[in-house]
Amino acid sequence: MFSSDPGNPPEPIDLVHASLGEAELAAVAEVFASGWPAGQGPRGKALEAQLAERYGVGGAVATSNCGAALHLALLALGVGPGDEVIVADFTFPAPAHAVRWVGGTPVFADVRPDTGTVDPQSVADLVTPRTVGLIVVDTVGLPADYDELNEIAARHGLFVVEDAACAVGATYRGRPAGALAPVACLSFHGRKGASSGEGGALLTADPKLAADARVRSSFGIGSIFDQAQVVGLPIPVFTEIGYNYKLSDIAAAILQVQLGRIDELLERRTAVAARYGELLADEELVTLPQVPDDRTHAWQSYMVTLDPRVDRAAVAAELRGQGIGCGHGTWASHLQPVYGTDQKCPVSADLFARNLAIPMHAELTGEQVERVVTALRSALANHTRDNA
Numbered sequence: 182m183f184s185s186d187p188g189n190p191p192e193p194i195d196l197v198h199a200s201l202g203e204a205e206l207a208a209v210a211e212v213f214a215s216g217w218p219a220g221q222g223p224r225g226k227a228l229e230a231q232l233a234e235r236y237g238v239g240g241a242v243a244t245s246n247c248g249a250a251l252h253l254a255l256l257a258l259g260v261g262p263g264d265e266v267i268v269a270d271f272t273f274p275a276p277a278h279a280v281r282w283v284g285g286t287p288v289f290a291d292v293r294p295d296t297g298t299v300d301p302q303s304v305a306d307l308v309t310p311r312t313v314g315l316i317v318v319d320t321v322g323l324p325a326d327y328d329e330l331n332e333i334a335a336r337h338g339l340f341v342v343e344d345a346a347c348a349v350g351a352t353y354r355g356r357p358a359g360a361l362a363p364v365a366c367l368s369f370h371g372r373k374g375a376s377s378g379e380g381g382a383l384l385t386a387d388p389k390l391a392a393d394a395r396v397r398s399s400f401g402i403g404s405i406f407d408q409a410q411v412v413g414l415p416i417p418v419f420t421e422i423g424y425n426y427k428l429s430d431i432a433a434a435i436l437q438v439q440l441g442r443i444d445e446l447l448e449r450r451t452a453v454a455a456r457y458g459e460l461l462a463d464e465e466l467v468t469l470p471q472v473p474d475d476r477t478h479a480w481q482s483y484m485v486t487l488d489p490r491v492d493r494a495a496v497a498a499e500l501r502g503q504g505i506g507c508g509h510g511t512w513a514s515h516l517q518p519v520y521g522t523d524q525k526c527p528v529s530a531d532l533f534a535r536n537l538a539i540p541m542h543a544e545l546t547g548e549q550v551e552r553v554v555t556a557l558r559s560a561l562a563n564h565t566r567d568n569a
Contacts, residue, residue, distance in 0.1 A: 276342075351476065
């Protein structure tokens with residue numbers, strides 16, 4: 182039990198915490214010694230090979246972040262002005278941003294109330310002659326209904342991009358998240374299951390698409406590291422209007438270590454989620470995350486859905502006042518003013534209003550989990566309106 186003495190405050194419990202240690206530091210030291218810390222060097226190439234093997238794909242491109250991977254994917258798929266792309270609504274709005282970056286129009290699909298993943302029926306209802314594809318999101322680490330979604334896409338001749346930013350380590354019907362669509366994008370942000378602080382990757386079954394994305398990720402030229410190995414004076418030729426989306430070899434080295442630790446770190450996150458489930462099973466004021474039997478969760482976040490009578494802001498303030506990290510969860514993208522849309526996604530909007538993210542990472546101890554639950558129960562009791 183934590184102390185209530187203001188002169189002896191309890192240790193804070195972070196909402197998120199990256200699991201980085203001595204092995205990752207040693208890998209960084211090796212990069213420093215190599216003399217090539219920049220992108221598309223030997224560690225970046227090794228990481229891409231590791232990703233391609235892990236996910237069984239034809240090509241992998243390491244990128245500076247997942248948003249960059251999404252942008253590169255849409256460019257390689259030829260999305261442009263006048264094209265509509267259906268995007269899952271309940272998520273950090275990077276997918277819709279990426280559609281806008283290439284001049285397309287994001288069309289927001291509502292989500293399932295139990296899982297928060299995109300509702301296949303909502304997707305099917307939104308297809309028009311202008312629709313060219315869909316971006317499916319593995320919501321905070323839980324894969325969506327890919328068999329149904331891929332069938333809808335095949336029926337209408339649409340591409341599918343899997344936004345697996347939160348889902349490294351998750352599975353759907355025995356297949357790994359990141360390999361559930363012809364193109365997938367990963368994130369290695371500091372709160373993810375495998376992290377280099379910032380970072381991402383594009384995975385694809387199509388080696389030509391990977392090659393296109395790799396060139397565009399480097400200003401539209403090939404690898405400077407590769408050209409530096411050639412005897413003579415090769416002069417790079419710019420073949421595309423590209424971007425500086427490369428992942429540094431420093432980050433790539435960290436990720437090589439992290440990918441080897443995914444099973445260990447996911448096991449610890451899963452244990453935290455299971456303990457939350459046990460301790461909160463009888464709490465009537467929250468609905469716990471739902472995981473269908475045919476898939477597994479990566480537990481990037483642990484979000485509970487509060488009863489409508491609960492004052493979420495007051496609960497969050499009380500938790501934070503005790504040093505316990507918490508957040509609203511994720512976004513109902515269609516409500517963000519940047520998009521200026523009149524679309525309605527009522528399920529997503531409801532989850533956005535009632536979700537609360539509580540601490541979730543691989544470094545949480547059992548004692549900390551119990552402290553979070555004790556504080557949450559108290560805050561719920563203090564900030565719930567009486568039905569009467």
